[in-house]
Amino acid sequence: MHPERDADIELRLLIEAIYLKYSYDFRDYSGASVKRRVIHALRQFELKTISALQERVLHDPSAFMQLLQFLTIPVSEMFRDPTHFLAIREEVVPLLKTYPSLKVWIAGCSTGEEVYSMAILLREEGLLERTIIYATDINPHSLEKAKQGIFSMENIRGYNENYLKAGGKRLFSEYYTAAYDYAIFDKTLRENVTFADHSLATDSVFSETQLISCRNVLIYFNKKLQDRAFGLFHESLCHRGFLVLGSKETLDFSGYKNQFEPLVKQERIYRKS
Amino acid sequence: MRTIFPDPSSEHPALPVVDAIVVGASAGGVEALLKIYRTLPRGFRLPILTVLHVPDQRRSHLAEVFAQTLKIPVKEADDKETIVPGTLYFAGPSYHLSVENDFSLSLSQEERVFHSRPSIDVLFESAADAYGERLAGVLLTGANNDGARGIARISEYGGLTVVQDPAQALARTMPDAALALHTPDFLLPLPDIGLLLVELERIAC
Numbered sequence: 001m002h003p004e005r006d007a008d009i010e011l012r013l014l015i016e017a018i019y020l021k022y023s024y025d026f027r028d029y030s031g032a033s034v035k036r037r038v039i040h041a042l043r044q045f046e047l048k049t050i051s052a053l054q055e056r057v058l059h060d061p062s063a064f065m066q067l068l069q070f071l072t073i074p075v076s077e078m079f080r081d082p083t084h085f086l087a088i089r090e091e092v093v094p095l096l097k098t099y100p101s102l103k104v105w106i107a108g109c110s111t112g113e114e115v116y117s118m119a120i121l122l123r124e125e126g127l128l129e130r131t132i133i134y135a136t137d138i139n140p141h142s143l144e145k146a147k148q149g150i151f152s153m154e155n156i157r158g159y160n161e162n163y164l165k166a167g168g169k170r171l172f173s174e175y176y177t178a179a180y181d182y183a184i185f186d187k188t189l190r191e192n193v194t195f196a197d198h199s200l201a202t203d204s205v206f207s208e209t210q211l212i213s214c215r216n217v218l219i220y221f222n223k224k225l226q227d228r229a230f231g232l233f234h235e236s237l238c239h240r241g242f243l244v245l246g247s248k249e250t251l252d253f254s255g256y257k258n259q260f261e262p263l264v265k266q267e268r269i270y271r272k273s
Numbered sequence: 274m275r276t277i278f279p280d281p282s283s284e285h286p287a288l289p290v291v292d293a294i295v296v297g298a299s300a301g302g303v304e305a306l307l308k309i310y311r312t313l314p315r316g317f318r319l320p321i322l323t324v325l326h327v328p329d330q331r332r333s334h335l336a337e338v339f340a341q342t343l344k345i346p347v348k349e350a351d352d353k354e355t356i357v358p359g360t361l362y363f364a365g366p367s368y369h370l371s372v373e374n375d376f377s378l379s380l381s382q383e384e385r386v387f388h389s390r391p392s393i394d395v396l397f398e399s400a401a402d403a404y405g406e407r408l409a410g411v412l413l414t415g416a417n418n419d420g421a422r423g424i425a426r427i428s429e430y431g432g433l434t435v436v437q438d439p440a441q442a443l444a445r446t447m448p449d450a451a452l453a454l455h456t457p458d459f460l461l462p463l464p465d466i467g468l469l470l471v472e473l474e475r476i477a478c
Binding site for chain 2: 018031081219222
């Protein structure tokens with residue numbers, strides 16, 4: 001027996017309490033990461049035990065909203081993994097162009113970097129005007145940020161490099177207005193974007209889609225929850241629809257492996273079989 | 274703290290039985306790791322999980338480079354894969370590597386630890402959680418403070434700890450930081466660490 005067993009018990013109780021009280025379901029998230037984030041939150045809350053945090057969160061919804069900011073991981077960037085976006089441009093876009101109208105789902109969109117990247121790509125390919133993008137996340141604060149489309153100027157240089165490597169056709173600076181330390185993105189990029197609260201752990205499919213992008217979300221899920229998410233994606237995608245994942249995410253260990261085929265395996269681009 | 278292995282004055286090295294080995298290194302780490310892992314014979318049966326600080330890039334060739342020169346299977350760790358005994362895993366660039374309580378591996382992009390992702394602390398602390406006392410942790414050369422907390426945690430949970438002798442490390446900051454926080458079971462030069470791992474495997478398997 002080692003001392004952390006107590007914390008493991010407390011952690012399970014906290015996660016269960018959050019589910020019962022707030023319907024946020026972290027029960028099938030990867031344990032090691034959740035535990036680190038809860039312990040990190042403990043320090044910020046200046047509490048000694050996870051049990052104390054549970055008491056606070058159970059009786060104070062605003063404390064839960066604070067904790068949620070620790071439990072979700074807003075690490076993102078625009079055109080992250082540029083070769084991934086280049087492959088979408090080269091391998092997926094020509095096929096998307098055959099549809100008269102498109103629905104794209106960005107699942108786990110966090111603070112919106114993936115949404116604006118996709119919108120820029122679709123605009124340059126002449127597809128944005130006939131596309132509806134559903135951008136979903138479980139964190140209302142992140143969604144609010146995504147809706148605003150304001151990003152820190154200090155990251156823009158890196159995003160610009162990514163954009164160029166991703167096959168960007170214009171000047172990246174055409175898509176935002178610089179204001180002090182912030183880049184305010186062109187609001188016409190989000191004219192056809194619907195931002196919505198949606199949980200891959202508890203909610204169901206809401207629309208048929210042609211393309212789903214879910215990147216660096218599934219690594220935080222255990223295999224069971226990953227399979228639930230793959231099930232939703234499979235159900236939502238049209239015949240021969242596209243699923244794109246993060247660079248370390250794969251269908252290989254999933255029960256849905258045979259229901260998708262890799263289109264560009266290296267770039268985690270799959271197509272419904 | 275013992276500073277020599279094997280100890281000629283003691284017949285029984287009194288090593289514990291472990292199920293896995295975790296290793297962390299930074300500056301000077303490639304050479305140090307090669308020196309240790311070349312000692313490992315074909316058929317070595319303990320899993321080894323390694324974090325070597327690498328620059329942010331899309332792909333790393335570490336696993337391929339090591340695979341070409343070692344006698345044991347080497348691969349970059351994938352998300353959700355089950356740890357296979359006898360395999361040497363490297364954490365890939367830009368993602369933390371953790372051990373889950375069911376002995377599978379998981380990747381994450383939480384904040385960096387001492388500017389590092391992958392972080393040695395993240396691997397060591399999660400592995401200590403999963404393996405408890407049946408874990409050996411090895412901290413090698415490096416120029417930052419990552420790994421010190423992790424190796425202390427392994428010891429706290431009853432695992433075996435080994436730190437490279439800072440006097441012989443290419444960069445001594447990392448082993449020094451570990452020694453400031455924790456007195457390891459062994460403080461050793463690289464060749465002794467290799468022999469220790471071989472002996473750990475012999476006892477365990």
